[in-house]
Amino acid sequence: MAEISFPLPDLGEGLIEATVLEWLVEPGQQVERNQPIVELETTKSALELPSPQAGKVVRIHGAPGDTINVGEPLIVFEVPDDTAGIVGTVPKDEAPKRRVRLSAVLDED
Amino acid sequence: MSETITQARREENNPATAAPGVQQMSMQQALNRALDEILAEDPKTVIFGEDCGRLGGVFRITDGLQAKHGEQRVFDTPLAESGILGMSVGLAMAGFHPIPEVQFDGFAYPAINQIVCQIARMNYRSRGTLPMPITLRVPSFGGIRAPEHHGESLEALFAHVPGLKVVSPSTPHDAYHLLKYAATRPDPVIFMEPKSRYWQKGPVDVTNALPGTAVHDADADNGGSLTGARVAREGRHITLVAWGAMVARCLQVADLAAEDGIDVEVLDLRWLKPIDAAALARSVGKTRRAVVVHEAPLTSGLGAEVAQLITQSCFSTLKAPVERVTGFDVPYPSGDLEDEYIPNIDRILFGIQRVLEYRRG
Numbered sequence: 001m002a003e004i005s006f007p008l009p010d011l012g013e014g015l016i017e018a019t020v021l022e023w024l025v026e027p028g029q030q031v032e033r034n035q036p037i038v039e040l041e042t043t044k045s046a047l048e049l050p051s052p053q054a055g056k057v058v059r060i061h062g063a064p065g066d067t068i069n070v071g072e073p074l075i076v077f078e079v080p081d082d083t084a085g086i087v088g089t090v091p092k093d094e095a096p097k098r099r100v101r102l103s104a105v106l107d108e109d
Numbered sequence: 110m111s112e113t114i115t116q117a118r119r120e121e122n123n124p125a126t127a128a129p130g131v132q133q134m135s136m137q138q139a140l141n142r143a144l145d146e147i148l149a150e151d152p153k154t155v156i157f158g159e160d161c162g163r164l165g166g167v168f169r170i171t172d173g174l175q176a177k178h179g180e181q182r183v184f185d186t187p188l189a190e191s192g193i194l195g196m197s198v199g200l201a202m203a204g205f206h207p208i209p210e211v212q213f214d215g216f217a218y219p220a221i222n223q224i225v226c227q228i229a230r231m232n233y234r235s236r237g238t239l240p241m242p243i244t245l246r247v248p249s250f251g252g253i254r255a256p257e258h259h260g261e262s263l264e265a266l267f268a269h270v271p272g273l274k275v276v277s278p279s280t281p282h283d284a285y286h287l288l289k290y291a292a293t294r295p296d297p298v299i300f301m302e303p304k305s306r307y308w309q310k311g312p313v314d315v316t317n318a319l320p321g322t323a324v325h326d327a328d329a330d331n332g333g334s335l336t337g338a339r340v341a342r343e344g345r346h347i348t349l350v351a352w353g354a355m356v357a358r359c360l361q362v363a364d365l366a367a368e369d370g371i372d373v374e375v376l377d378l379r380w381l382k383p384i385d386a387a388a389l390a391r392s393v394g395k396t397r398r399a400v401v402v403h404e405a406p407l408t409s410g411l412g413a414e415v416a417q418l419i420t421q422s423c424f425s426t427l428k429a430p431v432e433r434v435t436g437f438d439v440p441y442p443s444g445d446l447e448d449e450y451i452p453n454i455d456r457i458l459f460g461i462q463r464v465l466e467y468r469r470g
Contacts (some may be wrong), residue, residue, distance in 0.1 A: 002164070002165065002169065002172070004164070086167060086168070086253070087167065087213070087253075087255045087256060087259050088253035088254050088255030088256075088259060088260075088444065089253055089254050089444075090253065090308050091252055091253060091305050091308070093309075096361040096362075096364070096365060096454050097454065098365050098454050098455060098458060099455050100454075100455045100458035100459055100462070101369055101458075102366055102369035102370075102371050102458060102461060102462055102465065103369070103462070103465075104346075104370075104371060104462070104465035104466070106346060106370075106371075106465075
């Protein structure tokens with residue numbers, strides 16, 4: 001298993017920090033991609049942040065009321081080794097399929 | 110020799126009978142182990158790239174190496190490929206042996222200037238006083254349905270540049286030994302890892318680099334015999350020449366062709382610069398027919414170089430012109446169209462059929 005840290009992104013244009021209002025997930029919990037994980041407040045708005053990926057929550061950073069800077073760790077996921085950070089998918093092992101048959105007269109000269 | 114090869118193939122297919130000391134591991138694990146040992150053996154080695162350090166690489170190739178060898182020797186860099194390769198030049202000039210990683214092949218383009226104008230030329234430019242012992246690891250080729258720029262086939266581009274050596278392993282065993290070999294070279298080596306094969310397991314004999322492989326020395330001074338091509342499967346009727354991920358596909362094709370009575374030899378080129386011309390001559394000299402298979406676009410691809418080398422050595426005995434089964438002359442497509450682009454089993458079988466059908470004028 002591998003750990004993947006998700007840092008706080010810039011939630012607006014040029015925002016440098018956000019305040020945690022409420023965590024919607026807790027360590028040990030399995031989350032799906034796009035599942036809301038935390039409510040945050042910036043100088044512009046309050047919003048729910050969706051999970052960037054599926055995985056098990058290992059750690060969350062910041063209690064309600066804490067301020068987190070953009071780029072600092074927000075949440076850490078645990079994912080299987082063969083999916084950690086992969087852009088794309090792990091190919092499946094499949095039996096080879098064919099439609100073409102070979103035919104040849106092999107002269108042995 | 111042929112007996113040894115057959116023996117090796119039997120063992121590959123049946124790990125239970127493999128020699129002691131042989132371990133089953135994925136290419137991912139084989140590369141990780143090789144890097145671990147290189148770091149332990151050579152204090153001048155440094156490994157770096159995007160996410161190489163703490164995360165252990167997106168493909169887990171550098172997993173655990175920072176924790177074991179320290180942040181001075183395995184570290185993360187900013188997302189800037191020209192910087193990663195530019196820093197490699199400076200480190201090499203200062204006596205280090207850098208093993209940088211470009212996270213995905215398509216992101217080598219921003220560093221082409223550093224690779225071509227500095228890494229490849231510094232030895233020549235300095236009249237041999239500044240060799241560049243750099244091994245650039247590049248997760249290469251397609252097959253994992255990734256977005257644009259995450260799957261490319263750049264071997265012809267690199268192989269065309271004087272000063273660079275280019276190699277691509279196709280098995281965990283070769284990945285382990287070729288990486289260890291490349292890392293000891295005084296010259297820059299572009300190490301193209303077939304990313305679709307990272308998870309495939311196979312036997313790795315860490316004590317013996319050459320268990321039953323037919324390998325032909327290109328360098329006399331190399332201290333080993335990892336510089337040539339490898340006969341991945343012996344056959345009598347036609348030679349399939351491939352490298353990287355296409356070797357596994359050609360072996361599947363060979364199995365299917367055998368059902369039709371065609372005995373296919375598969376030559377794993379391994380080194381794309383310099384190419385083992387002697388191995389090509391030996392194989393095609395025997396089978397008298399050849400098909401080159403690669404993922405890169407057809408035009409000016411490495412298949413043309415291979416076909417010329419074959420023609421030069423086997424012109425009088427060839428039964429048909431050398432065929433090429435390749436990607437198309439379009440940008441490497443993103444995931445959904447990959448199956449249409451990468452040579453599939455039927456396209457390779459058609460290539461074989463074209464060669465078998467050919468009759469002189």
